[in-house]
Amino acid sequence: MRALVLERAGEALHERELPDPEPAAGEVLLRVRACGVCRTDLHILDGELADPKLPLVPGHQIVGEVIAGGRRFAAGDRVGVPWLGWTCGECRFCKSDRENLCDRARFTGYHRDGGFAELCTADERFCFPIPGGYPDLQAAPLLCAGLIGYRTLRMAGDAERVGIYGFGAAAHIVCQLARHEGRRVFAFTRREDADAQAFALQLGAEWAGDALGRPPEELDAALVFAPVGELVPAALRAVGKGGTVVCGGIHMTDIPSFPYELLWGERTLRSVANLTRRDGEELMDLAPRVPVRTEVEVFPLGAAGEALARLRAGRLRGAAVLEIR
Ligand SMILES: [Zn+2]
Numbered sequence: 580m581r582a583l584v585l586e587r588a589g590e591a592l593h594e595r596e597l598p599d600p601e602p603a604a605g606e607v608l609l610r611v612r613a614c615g616v617c618r619t620d621l622h623i624l625d626g627e628l629a630d631p632k633l634p635l636v637p638g639h640q641i642v643g644e645v646i647a648g649g650r651r652f653a654a655g656d657r658v659g660v661p662w663l664g665w666t667c668g669e670c671r672f673c674k675s676d677r678e679n680l681c682d683r684a685r686f687t688g689y690h691r692d693g694g695f696a697e698l699c700t701a702d703e704r705f706c707f708p709i710p711g712g713y714p715d716l717q718a719a720p721l722l723c724a725g726l727i728g729y730r731t732l733r734m735a736g737d738a739e740r741v742g743i744y745g746f747g748a749a750a751h752i753v754c755q756l757a758r759h760e761g762r763r764v765f766a767f768t769r770r771e772d773a774d775a776q777a778f779a780l781q782l783g784a785e786w787a788g789d790a791l792g793r794p795p796e797e798l799d800a801a802l803v804f805a806p807v808g809e810l811v812p813a814a815l816r817a818v819g820k821g822g823t824v825v826c827g828g829i830h831m832t833d834i835p836s837f838p839y840e841l842l843w844g845e846r847t848l849r850s851v852a853n854l855t856r857r858d859g860e861e862l863m864d865l866a867p868r869v870p871v872r873t874e875v876e877v878f879p880l881g882a883a884g885e886a887l888a889r890l891r892a893g894r895l896r897g898a899a900v901l902e903i904r
């Protein structure tokens with residue numbers, strides 16, 4: 580099969596011919612149709628996440644067609660493979676409905692080969708059926724941007740005025756979910772990023788502006804998707820007493836020190852890690868009812884480098900997706 584391979588952190592991906600993967604017991608073999616590109620892929624490529632499998636096929640927002648293997652799906656079924664690829668089922672987290680924190684979790688496109696390839700295997704227990712109304716390319720961003728975004732929004736509780744910091748793939752989905760739930764959305768982008776601000780307003784945000792500035796009114800919660808530590812004190816400053824700041828990314832630059840006053844007043848600062856299978860089931864049920872419309876920029880497998888560069892530069896509208904055929 581044709582695949583993009585990371586051989587060493589800090590290097591570009593190389594296109595390689597690899598032997599077709601063989602599904603182990605309980606795994607499905609998939610023909611990959613689409614795979615989303617995520618900021619986490621950049622963190623892995625850059626060596627910001629420790630100990631990836633090497634060589635590695637990245638990619639953890641996979642929409643594929645079952646070719647063989649497993650019992651849960653039939654050949655021809657369309658399934659999604661998310662970031663959470665395997666959990667132990669035995670640790671204290673797995674036993675308390677927090678498999679996202681599993682001590683021995685294995686992640687797709689990080690500890691196991693992912694979807695920047697023509698074929699991949701996946702543990703069938705961690706795959707999701709994809710809602711029928713979504714074409715492959717539009718479904719792919721649901722599998723990480725959507726899922727992490729969904730979990731991040733859930734951690735904001737019943738906040739009515741929600742700030743979203745960084746208006747990329749996750750934010751463009753969360754904005755739609757939040758509006759569907761009757762919340763008010765305030766979008767924070769780089770000051771000069773008029774395109775992202777216009778995009779946010781188009782998706783239902785009532786205000787869009789400078790991430791380091793103040794919103795027009797106090798917020799009840801802030802969701803931080805940009806990997807920029809400086810935004811954390813800015814977000815704490817933007818939320819009122821009792822407000823929550825949720826960091827949705829897997830990696831962030833260091834958070835500068837800030838006065839205790841910003842946390843005082845029972846403000847909460849927390850992160851969101853990974854996803855549970857329940858998050859996936861809930862989102863796959865909710866997305867078509869909103870309905871969430873994902874905006875994607877499509878690249879062929881061979882242009883993954885360009886997609887990653889555009890993501891790094893913040894020059895994407897919505898999500899980048901590799902179309903694989
Ligand atoms: Zn576990």
Ligand SMILES: [Zn+2]
Nearest residue numbers: 617619723724
């Ligand atoms: Zn991701």
